[in-house]
Amino acid sequence: MNSPTVPVKTRDDCIALDRADRLAIWRERFSLPRGVIYLDGNSLGAQPLATAARVADVIAREWGQDLIGSWNTAGWIAAPQRVGDAIAPMIGAAPGEVVVCDSTSINLFKVLNAAWNIVTSEARAPLRDRIVSESDNFPTDLYIAQGLGALLGGRVRLDLVDSASIASAIDSRTAIVMLTHVNYRSGAMHDMATITRIAHDAGALVVWDLAHSAGAVPVDLHAANADFAIGCGYKYLNGGPGAPAFVWVHPRHHDRCLQPLSGWMGHAEPFAFSPVYAPAPGIARFLCGTPPILSLAALECGVASIADAGIAALRAKSLALTTCFIDMVDARCGEAGLDALELVSPREPAHRGSQVSFRPKGKLVGETYAIVQALIARGVIGDFRAPDILRFGFAPAYLRFVDAFDAAEALADVLATREYADARFQVKAVVT
Numbered sequence: 295m296n297s298p299t300v301p302v303k304t305r306d307d308c309i310a311l312d313r314a315d316r317l318a319i320w321r322e323r324f325s326l327p328r329g330v331i332y333l334d335g336n337s338l339g340a341q342p343l344a345t346a347a348r349v350a351d352v353i354a355r356e357w358g359q360d361l362i363g364s365w366n367t368a369g370w371i372a373a374p375q376r377v378g379d380a381i382a383p384m385i386g387a388a389p390g391e392v393v394v395c396d397s398t399s400i401n402l403f404k405v406l407n408a409a410w411n412i413v414t415s416e417a418r419a420p421l422r423d424r425i426v427s428e429s430d431n432f433p434t435d436l437y438i439a440q441g442l443g444a445l446l447g448g449r450v451r452l453d454l455v456d457s458a459s460i461a462s463a464i465d466s467r468t469a470i471v472m473l474t475h476v477n478y479r480s481g482a483m484h485d486m487a488t489i490t491r492i493a494h495d496a497g498a499l500v501v502w503d504l505a506h507s508a509g510a511v512p513v514d515l516h517a518a519n520a521d522f523a524i525g526c527g528y529k530y531l532n533g534g535p536g537a538p539a540f541v542w543v544h545p546r547h548h549d550r551c552l553q554p555l556s557g558w559m560g561h562a563e564p565f566a567f568s569p570v571y572a573p574a575p576g577i578a579r580f581l582c583g584t585p586p587i588l589s590l591a592a593l594e595c596g597v598a599s600i601a602d603a604g605i606a607a608l609r610a611k612s613l614a615l616t617t618c619f620i621d622m623v624d625a626r627c628g629e630a631g632l633d634a635l636e637l638v639s640p641r642e643p644a645h646r647g648s649q650v651s652f653r654p655k656g657k658l659v660g661e662t663y664a665i666v667q668a669l670i671a672r673g674v675i676g677d678f679r680a681p682d683i684l685r686f687g688f689a690p691a692y693l694r695f696v697d698a699f700d701a702a703e704a705l706a707d708v709l710a711t712r713e714y715a716d717a718r719f720q721v722k723a724v725v726t
């Protein structure tokens with residue numbers, strides 16, 4: 295499906311788009327509460343209906359009846375590779391190049407250290423002491439890089455620049471460029487191939503975090519000639535809360551890169567029980583400990599819910615949805631005489647991921663959290679990202695054009711009526 299060429303104005307326009315949408319039936323594969331418009335699938339993806347039965351079967355039969363034999367008979371031991379292979383085509387990786395394990399934060403630590411080991415084994419290494427990233431990267435990525443720097447006794451330090459200055463910040467002192475492909479706050483997407491080329495030309499390696507890309511935006515790691523990538527299982531891949539993450543390494547690095555969490559699952563022969571670590575060939579060396587089978591079973595259903603729809607079709611629908619939403623918010627706020635929201639996400643579709651973010655301005659400064667709470671009270675679930683971002687994720691597998699319309703109406707209404715000013719919307723919860 296292509297982005298509509300004329301601006302979508304009415305609810306009937308949206309109903310017509312939903313009728314023409316070949317992915318519309320996909321929504322029936324998900325558990326979505328009635329009366330809720332869920333615009334937070336970029337933070338916690340919705341639950342595929344297949345998941346509950348699959349996890350129940352793992353519990354009742356595979357674990358309950360077959361006990362430890364299931365490591366072999368139910369394919370538990372191969373689950374990290376099997377689910378990795380299901381993710382691979384969405385990110386431009388080949389079979390056998392992706393494993394699922396640990397969390398995004400932990401996988402980032404592993405690949406950063408592996409990249410550092412490669413860089414420092416090369417001749418020009420002593421001069422390279424910088425990890426270049428952007429100040430607006432997701433904090434855990436920055437914290438992990440800072441932690442690695444401390445562990446390495448300050449031999450590498452994090453250089454933070456704004457997103458427009460990344461290319462110019464990469465130089466002969468750069469060891470690693472560490473970026474998130476789609477920014478979690480703004481939804482702005484980096485040009486992966488160009489930045490990777492600039493980094494390589496300067497002799498640096500590149501680590502891409504695909505947390506807000508995988509499952510929503512087609513990624514081509516091989517075409518971009520990337521070095522390392524990691525990503526999240528519980529966002530657009532619908533793997534469930536705390537789902538394990540994935541890790542990819544370009545095969546040219548496989549046999550020369552050692553990661554620091556050298557656990558037995560990444561050993562060449564875990565069941566030889568040798569006292570000496572010997573890394574498995576290929577990506578398997580990025581495994582650490584025993585795989586979380588219940589979580590992997592849920593993630594496998596989540597990945598299927600996306601893979602079966604096709605990433606190209608999902609991307610086309612995602613862009614159509616976000617474009618409609620931006621147009622409708624502009625139009626509704628304009629009609630209501632509200633010059634209230636600044637679009638933070640790129641207006642150019644090719645430059646944004648699958649979310650739309652705004653920053654309230656004028657009288658609304660400081661009210662972002664309350665606006666989000668007022669919308670949630672109406673069943674429109676978006677989220678607040680400090681300090682002042684109003685964020686709406688559009689998971690194309692289960693959202694309709696009428697959802698985008700109704701959410702835009704609700705937003706304009708909450709602003710026009712000043713509903714957000716109600717005291718009950720001002721109280722902050724721990725998780726925002």
Ligand SMILES: *Cc1c(COP(=O)(O)O)cnc(C)c1O
Nearest residue numbers: 397398399432434474478503505
């Ligand atoms: C969501 C997200 C994470 C999450 O990391 P966890 O280890 O799963 O908590 C990391 N990086 C980015 C860029 C994210 O968007």
